[in-house]
Structures are given as C-alpha cells and as structure tokens.
Amino acid sequence: MKIKTSRLLVFISFFLLFSAFLYNYLSINLWDYDFWWHIATGRYIVETGSIPDKDPLSYTSGLEENRNLFPDREHLILKQYWLSQVIFYLIYGTFGATGIIILRSLILFLIIFSVFWGLKRNSVNPYLSFAIVFLVYKTTLTFTGERPVLFTMLFSVTVFLLLDEYLRNRERKDILRPRGKSIFLLIPLMLLWPNLHGGFIIGIIIIAVFLIGETPKIILKKSGYTRQEILIFYAVSVLSIAISAINPNGLAAFMTLSAERDFFHSAIHEYMSTFSLYKENMRPLDIGYLSLLLMSFVVLILRGRQMSISCLMLFSGLLYMSTTALRFMPYYVFIGAIVLGREINLIIEKQSEKAFFSTKRNWLTHVFAVMILLFSSVYFIWMANSKGLSFKEAKGHSVPVGAVDFIEGNRLSGNIYNDFGFGGYITWRLYPWKKTFTDTRSLNSTVVAETVWILEATESMRSRQLSEGKVPLWEKLLNHYEINIILLDTLGVNGTVPPVILSLLEHDKWVPVYADLISIIFVRDTDVNREIIRRFRVPKEMVYNTLISRITQWAMFNKENPRYLLSLGDIFYRMGRINDALTAYEYADKRLPHNNLIKQKIEQTKKEIESTT
Numbered sequence: 273m274k275i276k277t278s279r280l281l282v283f284i285s286f287f288l289l290f291s292a293f294l295y296n297y298l299s300i301n302l303w304d305y306d307f308w309w310h311i312a313t314g315r316y317i318v319e320t321g322s323i324p325d326k327d328p329l330s331y332t333s334g335l336e337e338n339r340n341l342f343p344d345r346e347h348l349i350l351k352q353y354w355l356s357q358v359i360f361y362l363i364y365g366t367f368g369a370t371g372i373i374i375l376r377s378l379i380l381f382l383i384i385f386s387v388f389w390g391l392k393r394n395s396v397n398p399y400l401s402f403a404i405v406f407l408v409y410k411t412t413l414t415f416t417g418e419r420p421v422l423f424t425m426l427f428s429v430t431v432f433l434l435l436d437e438y439l440r441n442r443e444r445k446d447i448l449r450p451r452g453k454s455i456f457l458l459i460p461l462m463l464l465w466p467n468l469h470g471g472f473i474i475g476i477i478i479i480a481v482f483l484i485g486e487t488p489k490i491i492l493k494k495s496g497y498t499r500q501e502i503l504i505f506y507a508v509s510v511l512s513i514a515i516s517a518i519n520p521n522g523l524a525a526f527m528t529l530s531a532e533r534d535f536f537h538s539a540i541h542e543y544m545s546t547f548s549l550y551k552e553n554m555r556p557l558d559i560g561y562l563s564l565l566l567m568s569f570v571v572l573i574l575r576g577r578q579m580s581i582s583c584l585m586l587f588s589g590l591l592y593m594s595t596t597a598l599r600f601m602p603y604y605v606f607i608g609a610i611v612l613g614r615e616i617n618l619i620i621e622k623q624s625e626k627a628f629f630s631t632k633r634n635w636l637t638h639v640f641a642v643m644i645l646l647f648s649s650v651y652f653i654w655m656a657n658s659k660g661l662s663f664k665e666a667k668g669h670s671v672p673v674g675a676v677d678f679i680e681g682n683r684l685s686g687n688i689y690n691d692f693g694f695g696g697y698i699t700w701r702l703y704p705w706k707k708t709f710t711d712t713r714s715l716n717s718t719v720v721a722e723t724v725w726i727l728e729a730t731e732s733m734r735s736r737q738l739s740e741g742k743v744p745l746w747e748k749l750l751n752h753y754e755i756n757i758i759l760l761d762t763l764g765v766n767g768t769v770p771p772v773i774l775s776l777l778e779h780d781k782w783v784p785v786y787a788d789l790i791s792i793i794f795v796r797d798t799d800v801n802r803e804i805i806r807r808f809r810v811p812k813e814m815v816y817n818t819l820i821s822r823i824t825q826w827a828m829f830n831k832e833n834p835r836y837l838l839s840l841g842d843i844f845y846r847m848g849r850i851n852d853a854l855t856a857y858e859y860a861d862k863r864l865p866h867n868n869l870i871k872q873k874i875e876q877t878k879k880e881i882e883s884t885t
Contacts, residue, residue, distance in 0.1 A: 275637075277638075277641075278637050278638055278641040281641040281642065281644075281645045282398045282399075282402075282641055282644065282645075284645060284648075285402065285641075285644040285645045285647075285648040285649075286388075286398075286402065286648070288645075288648040288649055288651075288652040289402070289405070289406070289648040289651065289652070290381070290384070290385070290388075291652060292648070292651050292652040292655040292656075293380075293381060293384055293409050294377060294381050295652075295655055295656065295659065295661075296413075296655055296659060297376065297377035297380050297381060297416065298373060298374070298377045298661055298663075299659035299660060299661055299662075300373070300377075300416050301369070301373070301662060301663075301664050301665060301666040301669070302369045302372055302373055302418055302664070302665045302666060302671070303416075303417070303418075303665075303666035303669055303670045303671070304417035304418045304419055304670070305670055305692075305693040305694070305696055305697075305712050306417065306419050306696060306712050307360070307372070307417070307418040307419060307696065308671075308696030308697040308699065308700040309329065309695065309696030309699055309700070309711050309712070309713060310353060310356065310357045310360050310361075310419065310420065310696070311357065311360050311361040311364050311365075311700060312329060312696065312699040312700045312703060313329070313350075313353070313354075313357045314356075314357035314358045314359075314360055314361025314362070315361050315365075315700075316328060316329075317354055317357060317358055317361075318358060318361060318362070323350065323351050323354045323520055324350050324351075325347065325350070326346070326350070327346065327350065327713075327715050327716075329699045329703060329707060329708060329711070330695075330707055330708050330709065330710060330711065330715070330716075330719070331687065331707040331708070331709070332709055332710065332716065332719045332722075332753065333346075333715055333716050333719060337718075338716055338718045338719055340715070340716050340717070340718075341717050341718070342717060344524065345715070346715045346716070347521070347524075348470065348521050348524050348525065349713055349715060350715075351519075351520035351521050352466075352469065352470035352519075352520070352521055352525060353420045353468070353469060353470075354467060354520060355464075355467040355468050356420035356423060356468045356469060357420070360372065360418070360420075363375060368663075369663055369664050369665050370663040372418050373418075373663050374663075375418075376416065376418050376422060379422045379423070379425075379426050380412050380416065380422070382426055383408075383412065383425055383426050383429060383606060384405060384408060384409055384412065386426070386429045386430060386433060386606075387404070387405060387408050387429065387606055387609050387610060388401060388405050389433070390429070390432075390433050390436070390610035390613075391404065391405070391609075391610060391613040391614075393433075393437060394440075394610070394613065394614040394617070395617070396613040396614060396616075396617045397617055397620060399640040399641075399644060400613060400616060400617055400620065401613060402644050404564075404609050404612065404613050405609075406560075407559075407560040407561075407563050407564055407605075407609070408560060408564075408605055408606065408609045409560070410558070410559055410560030410561075411558060411560040411561050411564075411601065411602065411605045412602070414558060414601070414602075415601075415602050420468055420469040421469055421471060423465065423468040423469050424465070424468075424469045424471030424472070424474060425602050425603070425606065427461060427465050427472070427475060428471070428474050428475060428478065428603050428606065428607065429606045429607060429610075430457075430461060431458065431461065431462075431475045431478050431479065432478055432586070432607045432610070433610070434454055434455050434457055434458055434461075435455065435458070435478065435479065435482045435509075436583075436610070437454060437455075438454070438455040438505065439482065439486060439497075439505070439582075440580075455504065455505070455508050456508060458479070458508050458509070458512040459508060459511055459512050459515060461475075461512075462475060462476075462479075462512040462513070462515055462516045463515050463516070463518060465516065466516045466517075466518070466519035466521075466525070467519045467520075470521070470525035471525075472516055472519075472525065473523075473525050473526055474603060475512075475516070476513050476516060478586060478607075479509050479512060479513055480513070481582055481585050481586045481589070482509065482582045482586075483506070483509055484581075484582070484585070485580065485581040485582025485583070485584075485585055485586075486505070486581075486582055488581065489581075490502055541554070541555070541598060541765060542597065542598045542599040543597050543598070543599060544597065544598060545595065545596055545597065545598075546558075546561075546594060546595055546596075546597070546598050546601060547595060549598060552864070553832040553833050553834055553863055553864050554766060554767070554833060554835075555598075555832075555833075556830065556832055558601070560605065561594070561601055561604075561605055564604075564605055564608060564609060564612060565591070565594075567612050567616065568587070568591055568608065568612060571611075571612055571615045571616060571619075572588070574615075574619055575615045575618065575619065578618075579611075579615065583611050586607065586611075587607070587608055587611045590603050590604035590607060590608055591604055591608060668789060668790060669790065670693065670790070671697055672694050672697060672698075672759065672761070672790060672791040674786070674788050674791065675694075675759055675786055675788070675791035675792075675793055676697065676698060676701045676702065676759075678785075678786045678793060678808075679702065679706075679757065679759070679793065680701065680702060682804060682808075684756070684757050684795065684801075684804065685756060685800060686754065686755070686756025686757060686796075686800070687709075687753055687754050687755050687756055687757070688706055688708065688709060688755070688756075688757040688758070688759060689709045689726065689750060689753070689755045689757070689758045689759075690708055690709050690710065690711075690758075690759045690760065691710075691723070691727060691759075691760050691761050691764075691770065692710055692711060692712045692714065692723065693712060693761050693765070694711075694759055694760070694761055694791070695708040695709070695710050695711025695712065696711045696712060698711075698759065699711065709723065709753070709755075710723045722749050725745055725746055725749060726746045726749050726750065726772055727760075727764075727770045727771070727772055728746075728770075728771050728772070729744070729746050729770075729771040729772040729774070729775040730744070730745050730746055731744040731745060731746070732744070732745055733745060746772060746775070747779075755796070756795060756796050756798075756800070756801070757793065757794070757795055757796075758772075758776065758782070758793065758794040758795075759791060759792075759793050760772070760773055760791065760792055760794075761790060761791060762787075762789065762790055762791060762792055762818065762819055762822055763790075763819075763822055763823065763826065763839075766833075766835050767826065767830070767833045767835035767836045767838075767839065768835045768836075768838065768839045769819055769823070769839040769842070769843065773792060773819075774842065774843070774846060776794050777812050777815060777816070777846075778846075780797070781796060781797050782794045782795070782796060782797060783795055783796075783797050783801075783805050783809055784809070784810040784812070784815050785801075785804055785805060785808040785809060785810060786808060786810065787810050787814065787815050787818050788818070789818060789821060789822045789825075790822070792815065792818075813847075816843055816846070816847055819839075819843055820840065820843055820844075823836050823837075823839050823840045823843070824836075824840065827840065831863075832863060833863070834859075834860035834861070834862075834863035834864040834867070834870065835860075837856045837857070837859045837860035837863065838856070838857065838860045838869075838870060838873070840856040841853045841854070841855075841856035841857040841860065841873060841877075842873075844856055845877065850877060850880055850881055850884070851881065853877050854874065854877040854878065854881065857870060857873045857874045857877060858874060861874060
C-alpha cells in the first residue's frame with residue numbers, strides 16, 4: 273500500500289467520523305431546562321428594548337418579604353447572557369426547534385474540529401489525533417444543552433489556539449513559520465464573548481496564564497521572540513483583557529468565584545465534584561474524560577519538565593478544576609486534548625527512532641489506516657441506523673408541553689408552584705399571564721430555600737417529626753403564597769420522585785388533575801376548581817402507576833444509580849405492595865452497598881413483612 277493510499281484512507285476515515293459526530297448532534301432533540309428562560313428573557317429584551325434589572329418572570333422575587341440577600345448575583349445573571357438570549361430567541365422565533373438544534377450542533381462540531389485543527393497544526397500523528405478526537409467527542413455528549421455556555425466552550429478553545437499558535441511556531445522542529453496576524457482576533461473575540469456568557473473569565477484566565485508563563489522567558493531572553501513580536505503579544509493580551517469589561521456587568525463575572533455561590537450551587541450536579549458523582553453512582557463513568565485523565569498523568573510524569581511553563585500551568589490547572597466540579601470538565605478536555613496530543617506525539621516520535629519501529633513504520637502506518645477506516649465506517653453506519661432526525665423539543669423527556677397545554681387550555685386560575693426545571697418553559701409559554709414560583713436561575717436565596725422545603729415535603733425546620741395537629745412547613749408555604757396550581761416533574765435530577773408528590777397524593781386538600789410520564793398537576797380542592805376536578809381528576813393508583821413506569825424506564829437506562837430503585841420501593845411501600853418494595857430496596861442496595869438509608873429501609877420493610885405473616 274502506497275503512502276498516498278494511506279493518506280486517502282485517513283482522509284475518508286476522518287470525513288466519516290466527523291459526519292457521524294454531526295449526525296448524532298443533530299439527532300438530539302431540544303432538551304435543556306435553561307433554554308426556555310433564556311429565550312423568554314430574549315423576548316423580554318427585544319420587546320422592551322432593555323435588559324432587566326430585576327427579575328420580571330417570577331412573582332415570588334418581587335415580594336418585599338423576599339428581598340434579595342444577594343442582589344449583585346441577581347444583576348449578574350440577569351445581564352450576563354443578554355446577547356445569547358436575543359440570538360436564541362430570534363433563531364427559535366424564526367426557525368423553531370430546528371434552528372436551535374442546528375446552531376447547537378454546529379457549535380459542538382466546531383469545538384471538535386478546533387481540537388482536530390490544533391492537533392494537526394502541532395503535526396500530531398493522524399492516528400493519535402483520531403483516537404483523541406473520538407475521546408473528546410464522547411465527552412461533548414455530556415454537554416449538549418442549548419445554553420450560552422456553548423459559546424464559552426468554543427471560545428475557550430479558540431483563545432488557547434490563537435495564543436498557542438502565535439507563541440509556539442518558533443518552537444516547532446519540523447517547520448519555521450513567521451508569527452501570523454491571527455492573534456489580533458483575540459480583541460474582537462474578547463469583546464463579543466462577555467456579552468454572550470459570563471464564562472469569558474476563563475478566556476481572561478487563559479490569557480493571564482500565557483502572560484505569566486511567557487514573561488520569565490522574555491525577561492531572560494530565552495524566548496526567541498523579536499521585539500515586535502513581544503510588543504504585539506503584550507499589547508493584544510492586555511487590550512483583550514481590558515476590552516472584555518465592555519459588557520453590562522463589567523468584570524463582575526469574577527464574583528462567581530466567591531464563596532456565596534456555594535449556597536446556590538451545592539445541590540446542582542454540574543457544580544459537584546466529578547468523582548463524588550461517580551462515587552455516589554449519580555453519574556455513569558465518562559470514558560472519554562477518564563481516558564484523557566489517565567493519559568495526563570503519564571504525560572506529566574514523562575514530559576512535565578519539558579513542557580512550557582504556560583502550557584503546564586494551564587493544563588495542570590484545568591485538570592484540577594475538572595475534578596472539583598463537573599462544569600469544568602469540558603475546558604480541560606478540549607484544551608487538554610491539544611496539549612496531550614502534542615506531548616504524546618513527542619513521546620511516540622522518540623520511541624519510533626528505535627530500530628524496530630523505524631523498520632516497521634510503513635507497515636504499521638498501513639495497518640492503522642485500514643483500522644481507523646473500518647472503525648469510522650462501522651460507527652457511521654451504526655449511527656445512521658440507530659438515530660433519527662426529528663428536530664423537535666424533547667416532549668417526553670424534559671419539556672412539559674402537555675401539562676402547560678392543560679393549564680393554558682383550561683385557563684387554570686391562581687398562583688402556581690413549580691420546581692426549578694419546569695420554571696423556564698412555563699415562563700416561555702404563559703408569561704405574562706402567569707409568572708412562575710422559581711426556575712433554574714435560582715436568583716433569590718429565600719425562594720430557593722422555600723422551593724426545596726416544599727419539594728422535600730419538609731415538615732419542620734426544628735424537628736424531624738411534626739407534632740400531631742400541626743401544619744407542616746411545606747403546606748404552610750403553599751398557603752402563604754396562595755398556591756392554587758402545582759406543576760412538578762415526576763422525577764428529580766438525582767433519580768428520586770419529589771417527596772411532595774407522594775405527600776400530595778395522600779392529602780385531602782390537593783387533587784391530581786393531569787399526569788403524564790414527565791409531569792403532574794395538582795389543584796387545590798376548592799369551589800373554584802370544582803369543575804376542573806370533576807372533569808379531570810386522576811385516580812391515585814393511576815398516578816402511582818405512571819411514576820412506576822417512568823422510574824422503571826430510567827432504572828433500566830441508568831443501571832448504576834440506585835435512587836431510581838429507592839423511589840420505586842417507596843412507591844410500592846405506599847401502595848401496600850410490601851414484598852415488591854423490599855425487592856426494589858434490595859436491588860438498590862446492590863447498586864450502592866453500605867448506604868445507611870437503603871439498609872434502614874430494607875430492615876424496616878422486613879420487619880413489616882414479618883409482622884404480617
């Protein structure tokens with residue numbers, strides 16, 4: 273096989289692989305909970321011609337009793353996405369879900385291609401690039417949400433590539449290139465980015481790391497840069513950081529690093545430690561991320577001392593950040609993959625100088641070319657046959673279309689209580705006729721706490737068990753806010769049924785009037801709702817069976833998380849199916865051994881079975 277033939281096979285392999293990537297991105301329906309309040313805010317900005325100073329979408333935030341304890345954080349969140357929100361709103365308003373899905377897919381595709389381009393520009397072996405690009409792609413599947421953070425993921429790689437390209441050309445052994453003018457793109461990019469997403473601080477950090485890392489070399493005259501190149505590097509870097517302050521929040525985005533954010537983020541998956549999520553079986557193992565992580569330790573051991581200071585600082589910092597919170601994983605993977613590819617390639621080149629590899633190099637090249645062609649062909653065919661393109665909202669997964677249709681179609685009156693996830697879609701559909709209780713912005717600390725207390729059916733803040741005759745805290749809050757409608761997701765992000773659903777099903781003042789796999793609506797049992805209750809009342813047993821159906825589906829899909837089975841056991845227990853409850857608890861115990869809560873439920877259920885036999 274000739275070298276030209278091998279190169280053709282490599283080209284075809286990458287074409288098929290990238291086509292499969294793009295096809296898979298396009299096959300994912302519009303699903304992200306946050307998307308809806310983003311386009312609702314975009315609509316508000318377009319219609320009013322202004323960016324909101326205070327939350328206009330929630331009725332609870334405007335109450336004097338809920339005066340925000342962290343107004344700076346509220347202002348930051350309301351303003352930091354404004355341009356993304358307008359773009360999303362205009363695209364969705366013009367092209368619907370199809371336009372947003374295509375936009376999201378193109379951004380993710382550009383991220384993958386940017387990593388590939390960075391590897392190619394560093395002359396990384398194409399077979400190594402093939403493997404790394406695939407691992408990066410596997411990681412992107414975790415971050416397919418239609419949110420402004422997509423721009424941050426793309427721009428973070430772009431900033432790194434622009435700086436790395438400018439500063440590394442003279443260090444390459446195979447080619448000597450003059451430093452190009454592409455570094456000047458940093459200036460408009462850092463002007464645009466802060467108006468799209470507050471994550472532009474990652475761009476500032478990347479620039480700052482390069483400034484810190486390169487300065488000692490420049491001072492010691494070990495850089496090899498000309499005077500003009502040094503001036504351009506410093507001028508563009510400093511100007512890019514300065515110009516990023518031209519946005520409604522200035523540099524206030526750095527406050528997201530403050531300690532107060534812990535209150536709002538403590539229970540959100542993406543802010544939790546990656547490995548704690550693995551440990552608690554709340555998340556399946558990320559093969560792409562973990563593979564790159566393993567490579568990283570090898571590279572740091574073998575090449576750490578030879579790496580440039582700036583790349584070593586950035587690489588190590590992003591690696592550490594990725595272990596502290598899931599949300600930092602993509603930045604480590606996208607930027608780290610380029611650094612890894614370069615360093616691993618140097619290791620391979622050194623080993624290939626040995627006699628065995630030098631004599632077998634052409635033969636191995638041909639074998640690898642055929643292997644990656646077979647892999648990419650099979651993967652492309654499998655993807656094309658297993659996925660379909662619908663370009664729709666994820667109605668059966670995260671978008672409560674049916675429930676909101678029910679509220680709108682029957683003109684249900686009164687205040688609504690909703691969970692965090694559904695708040696955005698309710699706002700998009702029903703604002704300004706109805707405002708929400710809360711949404712995933714979590715703007716107000718008081719409302720956040722009260723939302724959780726209701727969701728968890730908290731009876732008292734002082735004791736675990738409420739005294740007989742006392743009204744539980746969650747019910748007091750519903751009464752206080754004069755709630756007439758409750759719309760909830762049937763399954764929380766942890767895999768548990770919100771406890772308040774189970775409490776409401778046993779309550780004589782609340783009646784279920786709508787239920788599907790993803791959502792349930794309760795209305796207060798009053799004269800105002802008498803006709804709605806008469807026409808649409810859903811039997812309790814049917815609601816339980818609906819919950820069982822959804823939990824079972826997810827328990828089969830995610831075979832690590834024990835919380836689905838724990839919720840299944842709780843429902844069986846309430847239905848009086850004690851033996852089924854015990855079976856569910858025991859299966860949960862197999863998924864997460866040594867969990868005290870699961871052990872307690874198993875013992876309690878066994879005792880009840882023994883007492884009835």
